[in-house]
C-alpha cells in the first residue's frame with residue numbers, strides 16, 4: 001500500500017539551464033501540493049546534450065533527450081522525469097506513462113536579433129540561424145531571399161552565437177526564453193501563420209513508469225485538461241506522419257469556444273512545396289482529430305514530401 005501522500009519524489013532532469021528551471025518549477029509545485037514531501041533533483045547528461053556538431057535529424061532525433069532519463073526511472077534512481085513535450089518521442093515505450101501535461105503559456109516561436117525588429121525588416125541575404133527543419137522550411141517558403149544556416153546547442157549557446165555575430169537573427173521557442181527570464185531578447189513573437197509551432201511546443205510533461213498508479217494520482221493536480229487535449233491532438237498528427245523522425249512538420253492546436261482548432265503542415269525543407277490543413281473537433285476526440293488531420297495532409301501530398309526526405 002502506498003501512503004496517501006508522497007514522502008519523497010526524485011525528479012530526473014537534463015542539466016541545461018532550461019531543463020533545470022523546468023524541474024525546479026515542478027519541484028516547487030509538488031512541494032506546495034505535498035508540504036511533507038521531500039522532492040529531489042537528479043541531474044543527468046543525455047546523448048542529445050553531448051552531440052552538438054550535427055543536426056539532430058541526422059543522429060537519431062528526439063529520443064536522444066529522454067533515453068537516459070527513462071533508464072533512471074527503470075532502475076529506480078528516479079520517480080519522474082520532467083520533459084519539454086516537444087522533445088518527447090511521439091511513440092513512448094509501453095512501460096512508461098505521461099502522468100500529466102501542465103498548462104502551457106506561450107506556444108509560439110520568437111524572433112531574436114540584435115539588428116532587426118522582425119523577419120520583415122531583414123534585407124535579402126541576411127542570415128537566420130536555426131537547425132529546425134520546421135522553422136527552416138517556413139522561412140524559405142515566406143522569405144526566400146533570406147539565408148538559413150545551422151544553429152545547435154542549448155539556449156545560452158545559441159544566444160552567444162547570435163551575439164558573436166555569426167547570425168543576423170535566430171528563431172527560438174518563446175517559452176524557453178520566457179522561462180529563463182530572457183523575454184527581453186524577444187524582438188517579436190512570430191504569429192502561427194508565419195511559424196506554426198512544433199507538436200507539444202511550450203508544454204511540460206511529467207513521465208513515470210506506467211505501473212506507478214500512486215504517482216500518476218499524485219501528479220493529477222498538475223495536469224491541465226485544455227493543454228493536454230491540444231498536445232494530444234498535435235502529437236497524433238506528428239505520430240501519424242513522422243514517427244519520431246525530424247521532418248519539416250508543424251502541428252498546433254488551440255481551444256476556441258470549447259472546441260479544439262487544429263492546424264498542421266508538412267513541407268519540403270527548402271520550402272518549395274508546403275501542404276497545410278486545419279480541422280475542428282471535440283477535445284475528447286483529440287487523438288482522432290490529429291489522425292484525421294494527418295490524413296488530410298496525406299491527401300494533399302504529404303507522403304511524397306516525406307518520401308523525398310529519405
Ligand SMILES: NCc1[nH]cc(CCC(=O)O)c1CC(=O)O
Nearest residue numbers: 084086172173175176201202203
Ligand atoms: N528543441 C529544443 C527545445 N525543446 C524545448 C524548447 C523550448 C521550450 C518548449 O518548447 O517547451 C527548446 C528550445 C527551442 O526550440 O528554442
